[in-house]
Amino acid sequence: MAKPKSNEKRQQIFLAGLKLFAENGYSKTTIKDIAQEAGISFGTVFTYYENKAALFRICVTAPLQEFRNHIHDAREDMASMTLIKLKNLVEQHINFFMEREHYLRVIQYVIGQPERFKEIEALDEFANEFRKFIQDIVRTGVNKGFLPESNPEEVSYGYLAFLMGMRLSFTDHANAHQTSTFKNQALRLFGV
Amino acid sequence: MAKPKSNEKRQQIFLAGLKLFAENGYSKTTIKDIAQEAGISFGTVFTYYENKAALFRICVTAPLQEFRNHIHDAREDMASMTLIKLKNLVEQHINFFMEREHYLRVIQYVIGQPERFKEIEALDEFANEFRKFIQDIVRTGVNKGFLPESNPEEVSYGYLAFLMGMRLSFTDHANAHQTSTFKNQALRLFGV
């Protein structure tokens, strides 16, 4: 039989893992910690996930779908893209990446160990998809005239670099650094 | 008389630690791994560094001085800053950050766990210093007229974010991604 089990508990474990892996890295995070965070006994973790590595893999790959949905929603609107819409999109991206500090760290963890984690392929695929999307926007914007002449690939790499680096550019975790600090700069990468 | 402690060996251990901490994180990296990378016996590591945490601390803080020197050299030239000089500086920064993949990963590791690593203060201090430097450039550039009107603080945050994120924006470790891919985008953050 598949996995009837309690999906609620499975989700609790997942969220606990996501949080703790992000905060402490893979090795420092223990199954016991995760169980405690999820409010269950550590033995139960193994009821829902084969082992620690399997849980980590899920924690890395599962959230990508959320990112993807974010992109696809906007992609349908490509034909009707305007500068106003781009500005809104950039704001959404910044909020999205700023809020996912934990998850970004997990991703960085995996990028840094490509041989160790095969999940990197899923990340790679997502990054390609995201850059393609940005390149489409640039081309559309240039064609429509609301963006200056640009190298789409350069913009896509630069914009992703910017988003990935935002949360690393300040060490304090106070929420003093608002989206607004970064929004103007992000738009400059589009030449606006 | 016995052989004195060899600074060469100390440096070998340091470089091995820097590389492996960056690649695998703190916990996954073992003293044995470091010793092997450095071509010595694991016991020798303890001849040169009190313990693993002390070695890590050095790996985090020692390179900062190099960064600092980089900045200070340019700072003396502030009065004679021109667009050409800024372009050269940006190119240097990009090369510098792109080459220090290992070290950047260590820094990210520490930023991500501020409670765990007190060395973060040294990082904080450096980041402040770096941003101040960028803000000076922006003000100078605006005054001299080779940069458009800008918010110096925003530029400094955005530029640091960009530099920190560059190496995370692509997962393949091929050296296909040259400085040139990022240089134009970096300059855009200055409004150029």
Next chain:
Amino acid sequence: MAKPKSNEKRQQIFLAGLKLFAENGYSKTTIKDIAQEAGISFGTVFTYYENKAALFRICVTAPLQEFRNHIHDAREDMASMTLIKLKNLVEQHINFFMEREHYLRVIQYVIGQPERFKEIEALDEFANEFRKFIQDIVRTGVNKGFLPESNPEEVSYGYLAFLMGMRLSFTDHANAHQTSTFKNQALRLFGV
């Protein structure tokens, strides 16, 4: 439901620790040795005791209660104390100390390193209590006339010294040395 922690196993570890700490001292005794003696895996020791020092602490302090009970039982009889009863008590003490060779050695180990082991306070307290008890007996005996005039404090120190030293006065571990060898001498310390 899982198996609850077994008090039996806890006791096995305790006894193994008591024996081996006594025979080999603290540092020479390894957790592995203790586990082997207790017939368990070394990891299990840490299920029942936080660490080696904690186990040692228990090995030092727990048996004191047994000593105390021994004393208190007799203390209730103080009013009806006679020479016959004193002789029985001394015989009990000698048997008790002779049988606890292991434990005495642990105590000696702690006494010898007062800065290292704070448990020494519990030992101190017990020693005071024991000497007080002996002093009561001496006073009672002198009052009742079955003991000659004596300095109660001197007797109490001498008697405790004698009991502590018995097991160190012969190096062979044969059981040739019976209680009887020491009983007459112990009574002489009471002036009998």
Next chain:
Amino acid sequence: MAKPKSNEKRQQIFLAGLKLFAENGYSKTTIKDIAQEAGISFGTVFTYYENKAALFRICVTAPLQEFRNHIHDAREDMASMTLIKLKNLVEQHINFFMEREHYLRVIQYVIGQPERFKEIEALDEFANEFRKFIQDIVRTGVNKGFLPESNPEEVSYGYLAFLMGMRLSFTDHANAHQTSTFKNQALRLFGV
């Protein structure tokens, strides 16, 4: 060639070892500690003693000669033994044992591990010699009439037990406990 070397340094190491082995036991005491106490480099210890065990062996056996001399001096006087002389002798013994707290602990350490230390034979031999001496005194005293009828063997065991235990009967290391506290009790063991 034998061992010309510096006898002074050899002696320094010996004294340092005696002190530290006594204070901390065998395992806890490191060669580095001993070297530091002796004011030399730890490598030099190996110039004078083959290894740690060899140094320990010397620390256990060498002082026995001093004990022996103490006894032999008195033995020559056996014919002229009197109660006065016995009292003096007992006082000397008590002082001697009270002062050698460290060394007594080393001896206890060896007694407790008879299989580990072959030096125990030297200890055994000394203990036999000492008890024989005490037995001679008892017999002489009984013959001369200044001691009551006694079992010489019992007295010798009891007296040695008392001397060995004295320093263990109080945990504080203050010098409040003078010889006098124990002298009367020691004499009681002789029936005086």
Next chain:
DNA sequence: TATGAATGAGACTTCATTCAT
């Protein structure tokens, strides 16, 4: 399904010993 006692691989670290200087 949920629990946690039992296990042992593997990490960090200490320290006796060797040996080049």
Next chain:
DNA sequence: TATGAATGAAGTCTCATTCAT
């Protein structure tokens, strides 16, 4: 002879995983 850098055996302890309950 004196030194201390280099080494690795061995100890303590953590923690992923198994499995009986």
